[in-house]
Structures are given as structure tokens and as C-alpha cells.
Amino acid sequence: MKRTAILFDIDGTLLYARGVGRAAFGSAFEGAYGRPYPDVAGLTFVGATDTAVVRDMAAACGLASTPAQEEHFFSLLSRQIEDALAQSRPHLYPGVPELTASLRRRGHTLGLVTGNVRATAWSKLRHAGLDRAFEFGAYGDDHPLRPEIARLSIARCPPDARPRVLVGDTPLDVQAARANGLAAVAVATGWVEAAELEAAGADLVLPDFSDTDTCIARIEALFAAGAPQ
Ligand SMILES: [Mg+2]
Incomplete structure (x- = not known):
């Protein structure tokens, strides 16, 4: 069986x-898409997926979201979240x-x-x-x-x-x-x-x-x- x-x-x-994702989304977006996201405080993560969130962020800025940018974004995001969690479990x-x-x-x-x-x-x-x-x-x-x-x-x-x-x-x-x-x-x-x-x-x-x-x-x-x- x-x-x-x-x-x-x-x-x-x-x-x-402990909310480490929100700040990391903001700075990783700026790193990967080359401009600051204007409303990090307004992002909704409950039940969301990271791919959907970053695509919505790019669309809200009138930017295309290429697979390469998304990979770059995820790489920056995960590094920042890892650093933040090492400080605050x-x-x-x-x-x-x-x-x-x-x-x-x-x-x-x-x-x-x-x-x-x-x-x-x-x-x-x-x-x-x-x-x-x-x-x-x-x-x-x-x-x-x-x-x-x-x-x-x-x-x-x-x-x-x-x-x-x-x-x-x-x-x-x-x-x-x-x-x-x-x-x-x-x-x-x-x-x-x-x-x-x-x-x-x-x-x-x-x-x-x-x-x-x-x-x-x-x-x-x-x-x-x-x-x-
Ligand atoms: Mg959940």
C-alpha cells in the first residue's frame, strides 16, 4: 500500500x-527592472505566487517582464531574504x-x-x-x-x-x-x-x-x- x-x-x-519579503521585493525589483517600484507597501502577498507578484509589479510600471529579468529578480530576492532571515528567523x-x-x-x-x-x-x-x-x-x-x-x-x-x-x-x-x-x-x-x-x-x-x-x-x-x- x-x-x-x-x-x-x-x-x-x-x-x-516577519515581513522580510516586502522590503526584498522592493529592492530586488529596482535591481532587476532598473527602476523603483512606487507602492511596495500596497503589494498583496496573501495566497499569491512570486511570479504573479513580480509580473503585476512590472505591468503596473508599464514594463515588459522577460524570463531573464524574472530570473535576475528571483536571484536578488532570494539572496536578500536569506540575509534578512539570518538576522531574524x-x-x-x-x-x-x-x-x-x-x-x-x-x-x-x-x-x-x-x-x-x-x-x-x-x-x-x-x-x-x-x-x-x-x-x-x-x-x-x-x-x-x-x-x-x-x-x-x-x-x-x-x-x-x-x-x-x-x-x-x-x-x-x-x-x-x-x-x-x-x-x-x-x-x-x-x-x-x-x-x-x-x-x-x-x-x-x-x-x-x-x-x-x-x-x-x-x-x-x-x-x-x-x-x-
Ligand atoms: Mg499561505
Whole structure:
């Protein structure tokens, strides 16, 4: 029988990177596109993907966004975020280390579905002490749309595992789960209220992961024998 793979979003779900991304987006944009972005404070990151954000920034400045500029931008962005996180480690939400360790002890494999570009995703996880918990993933530099990032993560899942659940903190994570036939678990530690996550159609909404045993029982019930596929 295959192992179960559980996919996780990063920001708002596992950790909060203390806002280091916003400043880094501003300076990396200026470096890669050659002009300052006028409204860094107005950028929206909740549930967003890094590719979509930088393309919107370029469009708002009336600039084309070439693949080369985007790669340059991501390289500058990830370096700045790495430096900032070395000074100020991410805040881990309650129960996250216990939940991920316990899911792995129970034989499940964990993957990533994140809007962060690859280097930034691993930077955040490493500075939070979570990098060894995850076996595979797909990232914000793979695709601008989250359902497509989820599809890619599923394609990268180890062959002895079957992806069943996606855990996130926004309605966009719920949509990405739905689009790929995964159960949607939503956690209200991020910037979206539990009622909104329920309205978005999440199969399970948790306030946080502080009660590890209850969280695991409720997540496993989503893919237990007899549970809807
Ligand atoms: Mg998130």
C-alpha cells in the first residue's frame, strides 16, 4: 500500500517570515527592472505566487517582464531574504514542528505547494528548522498559478506515495486542492478568518496546530478507509 503524501503551503500555514519579503521585493525589483517600484507597501502577498507578484509589479510600471529579468529578480530576492532571515528567523506557528515530525513518524511523506520561489522556500524552511521535514515540492518560479504549482508538486511526489491532502491558509490553497482532487485543510493562523476558509469549501478548518493529536486524527480521517476519494 502506498504512503500518503500531505502537501503544505509555507507562509501563513507553517510560519511567518516577519515581513522580510516586502522590503526584498522592493529592492530586488529596482535591481532587476532598473527602476523603483512606487507602492511596495500596497503589494498583496496573501495566497499569491512570486511570479504573479513580480509580473503585476512590472505591468503596473508599464514594463515588459522577460524570463531573464524574472530570473535576475528571483536571484536578488532570494539572496536578500536569506540575509534578512539570518538576522531574524521566521516565527513558527504553534505545533508546527510537532505536527510535521509526527506525520512523518506515522509513515506519511510531506511535500510543498508554495508561491515562494524555490530558493526562498528552502531558505525560510531552513531558518525555521523545518527543511528536513519535506521530501518534494513545487514553487512560485515553476508557475504563476497555485493550482498548477499543486499539479507539479503532485507530479514530483515519490512513486511510493499518493498525494491526498493539501494544507494551506487561504481560499487560493483550497482552490488548488479542489482543482487537483485533494482534500483541503485550512488553518486560520495566517491572514484569513476561519469563517472565510469554511465558506471557501475547505474540508477541514483548524484554528492552529497546537493540539497535535487532534489535528492528526482529523487530517487522517480525510483519507482513512471509506473516506471520500
Ligand atoms: Mg499561505
